[in-house]
Amino acid sequence: MPGVTRSKACQCCKRRKIKCDEKWPTCSPCKRTKLECPGPSTVVKFVHDTQAQSTSDSDQDSCSSEITAVGSNSVSLHMRKIVHRQGGSYSSFRIRSTAPRISTRPKLTTLSDRIAARLVSHLDRSQEYGITLRLGYLPFLPQRISHSACLRDCVALFCAAWSNYRGRWQAGRVVTMSNYSKALRTLRNTLRGDQALSVETLAAMTLLERTEALFDWGQERCSAIHAHGIGHLITKKGYVDMNDELDVELAKENRGLLLGYWATECGKPFTGDARIIDAPEADIDGGEFWGTDELKPYLESALAITGGSYGSWTQWLQDAEGIQQDPFGSEMLDRATCLRPQLSHAAAETKQCLESLMESTLDLGTLTREDDPDSASGKSYGFKTAALAQLFNGLLMLRLVSLRISYDLSVIYGSPDTELYSEYQEVCGNAWMCISYLRKLDVSVSAAFLGPYSACIEASSEKEMDALQSIIKTMDSYLDRGLVGTEEPAHTALESENIYAFQSLGIE
Known part of the structure; x- marks a missing residue:
């Protein structure tokens, strides 16, 4: 701490930083410069803790008051009025809550809580259906994560892969090996324990398979292995709890895998709980999901057809394969x-449903027919929501497959039905008109949509084939971006989805 000043030099000399001879009443430096010498400086130091009071004409008088508002939440209103000596005045106030501050977000104390919050954050930031369109069970997972360690680690893997995918990571590195191996270890331990047949274990296996299918491009996929495991687990489980929304959504998600598993492993159609195959296709009350609430009457019949067709697909394909061999x-x-007659009935029923759905959606504006110079027909379809596009494509492909099998049967027995083939070409033309919309979706979603389009290739024109090749190359350049140390990907986007689709239907 500095000591008390001992110099009595005048303030003029101190400001000029020169030596003062302290000859009073006027020191020599002030006399030479003809300045009025202020005299010796004081050597006494006054120290106080009070705030200095203003002595100018702008001195103020102030008063304050506090009022508590009446209500369910106590709020204090603090007012302050300032009055100037010259007559001016102003007031200020501040509103403060007297209630204790309560956090609106609970503390995330466990690992399961943090992973659940991360999944909810991903779902909240998803502005369009995109990836979540293929994963209808995701909204039911956060509250179930704490019940299963394998579900927790599989959700953590999915969230990390989704973040890396959005961050444009290099293909083949989106799914990190550390998270993937941890999910496999906990899943293996769970399958050896008491929770092997639980809904949470089935959800973990399903999410693991979808994570690889959506994000692990550029690597050799294990879809057949995952499909075998899921089919085996559902067969062992043997039933669907219709009061459990997660169980119902998983049944809808895995119908294709289950039918393929039974066709390839058991050599016969599915004979388990029929509710697994006949589970409701989707909630038709969600206007935002479909674009409008006015489509409800048409959606009921369309979803009944698409949902009810799953039980027939495997039998049709098995019969067609057996007929082709002998x-x-x-x-x-x-x-x-x-x-x-079964195929004819399915084709006619689907045609009627498609026509009524198309007419209603065009009238309501949820489906548009636009001019498109890049399309072979010069026209293309535009959909208000991706869910409506998925339903429309499903109906088209159902009709296309039934027509194609019917035509192949006519060829096998020596009487090709040209009318069936013309109708097949017409359906293919409608399917090609959807490609422009598929380009606008997330790449991983459009790749899933394009898988069934392989059945349209035979009827495609040169321009349609060029358009399909263009979109496939665009998707591959995005999904297989920046491959390091890989001469060529294991499969293109379309080839990979075709392999998955055919395996699901029991075709090698």
Whole structure:
């Protein structure tokens, strides 16, 4: 701490930083410069803690008051009035809450809580359906994560891969090995324990398969292995709890995998709980999901057709494969006789549903037919929501497959039906008109949509084939971006989805 000043030099000399001879009443430096010498400086120091009071004409008098407002939440109103000596005045106030501050967000104390919050954050930031369109069970996972360690680690893997995908990570590195191996370890331990047949374990296996299918481009995929495990677990589980929304959503998600598993592993159609196959396709009350609430009457019939067709697909394909191997055997002739009216009925029912749905959506504006110079027909379809596009494509592909199998049967028995083939080409033309919309979706979603389009390739024109190749190359350049140390990807986007789709239907 500095000591008390001992110099009595005048303030003029101190400001000029020169030596003062202290000859009073006027020191020599002040006399030479003809300045009025202020005299010796004081050596006494006054120290106080009070705030200095203003002595100018702007001195103020102030008063304050506090009022508590009446209500469910106590609020204090603090007012302050300032009055100047010259007559002016002003007032200020501040509103403060007297209630204790309560955090609106609970503290995330456990790892399960933090992972659940991360998943909710991803779902909240998803402005369009995109990836979540293919994962309808995601909204039911946050509250179930704490019930299962394997579900917790699989959700953590999915969230990390989704973040890396949005961050444009290099293909092949989006799914990190550390998270992937941890999810596999906890899943293995769970399958050896008491929770092997729980809904949470099925959700973990399903999410693990979808994570690889959506994000792990550029790597060799294990879809067949995951599909086998999921099919085996559902078969062992044996039932669907219709009061559990997660169980119902998982049944809808895994219908294709289950039918393919039963066709390839068991060699027969699915004979388990019919509710697994006939689970409701979707909630038709969500106007935002479909674009408008006025579509409800048309959606009921459309969803009934698409949902009810899953039980027939495997049987159709198995019968068609058996007929192709031995078309003139007595058993196969009987199968062909029974199969043809079933396919004709399915094609006619789907056609009627498509026409009514298209008419209603065009009138309501949820479906538009636009001029498109890049399309082979010069027209393209525009959909208000991705869910409506998915339903429309599903109906188109159902009709296309039934027509194609019927035409192939007519060729096998020596009487090609040209009318069936013309109708097949017409359906393919409608399907090609959806490609422009698919370009606007997230790449991983459009890749899933394009898988069934392989059935349209035979009927495609040169311009349609060029358009399909263009979108496939665009997707591959995005999904396989920046591959390091890889001469060529294992499969293109379309090839990978075709492999997955055909395996789901029991076709090698």
